[in-house]
Amino acid sequence: MKPGPELDALIAAKIEGPLRHYSTDIACAWEVAEKLRIAVVLAMECWSDVDIGSDPERLGWAAAAEQVAHVEKGDKTVSVELYAEWSIGETAPHAICLAALVPQS
Secondary structure (H helix, E strand, O other), X not given: OOOOHHHHHHHHHHHOOOOXXXXXXXXXXXXXXXXXXXXXXXXXXXXXXXXXXXXXXXEEEEEEEXXXXXXXXXOEEEEEEEOOOOEEEOOHHHHHHHHHOOOOO
């Protein structure tokens, strides 16, 4: 899904917030990242499973929502934070919005 009003509306519904330019404005997107605990990093084509275009020097952005896994260790349950599914966008706000829409397990 491309950045724009349709994606912004989905994000507003997801976070139960006002309709803003989440997919194009980093200040708005950062509020989403903080609320949903989304990490965002600069990505390059060299990531084996990333497709951000045909130019191998082109950069994009990857974002993923934090998920917590509960692992049994002996008689204890340990919580482990992880980032399971990364979403790729041409800009950081775009990637944050795409990550916000990934269903959480």
